[in-house]
Every structure is written in structure tokens, then in C-alpha cells.
Amino acid sequence: MGLLKIARMGHPVLLKKCDEVPDPGAPEIRRLVADMIETMEDAPGVGLAAPQVYQPLRIFVFRVPGGREDPEDPPLGNTVMINPTVELIGDERALAWEGCLSIPDLRAAVPRATRIRYTGVDCDGNLTEREVTGFHARIVQHEFDHLNGILYPMRMTDFRFFGFTDELDRAKS
Numbered sequence: 001m002g003l004l005k006i007a008r009m010g011h012p013v014l015l016k017k018c019d020e021v022p023d024p025g026a027p028e029i030r031r032l033v034a035d036m037i038e039t040m041e042d043a044p045g046v047g048l049a050a051p052q053v054y055q056p057l058r059i060f061v062f063r064v065p066g067g068r069e070d071p072e073d074p075p076l077g078n079t080v081m082i083n084p085t086v087e088l089i090g091d092e093r094a095l096a097w098e099g100c101l102s103i104p105d106l107r108a109a110v111p112r113a114t115r116i117r118y119t120g121v122d123c124d125g126n127l128t129e130r131e132v133t134g135f136h137a138r139i140v141q142h143e144f145d146h147l148n149g150i151l152y153p154m155r156m157t158d159f160r161f162f163g164f165t166d167e168l169d170r171a172k173s
Contacts, residue, residue: 004053049146060143073134084120088113109161
């Protein structure tokens, strides 16, 4: 296992729709997933999609850390989603700050569905099906977008809420 290099905004792999994974249990997929989890944890990040590590495959890993402000967001450990689907539930959208390992040092307020349903399998073929809200839903939507060649700035509706992390932090205090 090892840390993987993260693709930066502008690399073509980040703008492509990814391919389905024919065999989620294949040894090379298991290695990739293990390396993605290690890379996500080292970053530290809450999610990482395969195209972010130069692999145009429909895979992402994520975790929901504890201590968030939303009580509907219980912590969730490292989770693997292979060939996932995401369904937006309802019309309610919320604006919240996002960042991305592929777009370092920048943040933006991005509108996302507040409630989603998602499914996918892990490397052992175990099915995960969840209906979630809050930060959990935001993470899954962000990572799922990567599988379709969408980066968070493409979802923005108001560029007044886009900037360098250091500058935004200074403005808050």
C-alpha cells in the first residue's frame, strides 16, 4: 500500500465520466481502494474519488467525522462505494462550504440537495443502501460528482462565495 498522487484541477481525468468497475473484488481494485483510503486519511480529507488519483473508475471512498454541528450526521467510518448511484430526494437545497483535494487552498459555498439516497457495493460485493441528510449527503454528492467529471466550482451559483481558504478564514474572524 502507499500514498497516491492527487490529480489537480485542469487534469483531463477530472473532467471525464468514469467507467464502471466490472469486478469490484479484483486484486487491483482492492489495492486501489486500500491506497485511496490511506491517501484520504493522510490528506486529511473526508472523501476521495478514483479520478482524483488518475483512475477513471466509478469508485470513491469517504468517511463522516464526528463532532459536526448536525445531530443527524452520526460519525461513519471509512466507506467504499463502487459503481454507486445517487438519487436526490425532494427539492430542498442548502448552501454550505466545500473544498477539494484536487483544488487545494480554495473553498466555495455550493448548493446541494439536503437529502439523498445512495447505493453501491464494496470490494466484497456487499451492498450499501442509505438515505442520508446533512454533511453525509454533501460528501456523497461531492464524490459522486467526481465520477461524472464535475468539480464543485461547476455547481456554484454565486461566485462571491469562492476564495482562498486563508482569506476566507481571516474574513470570518
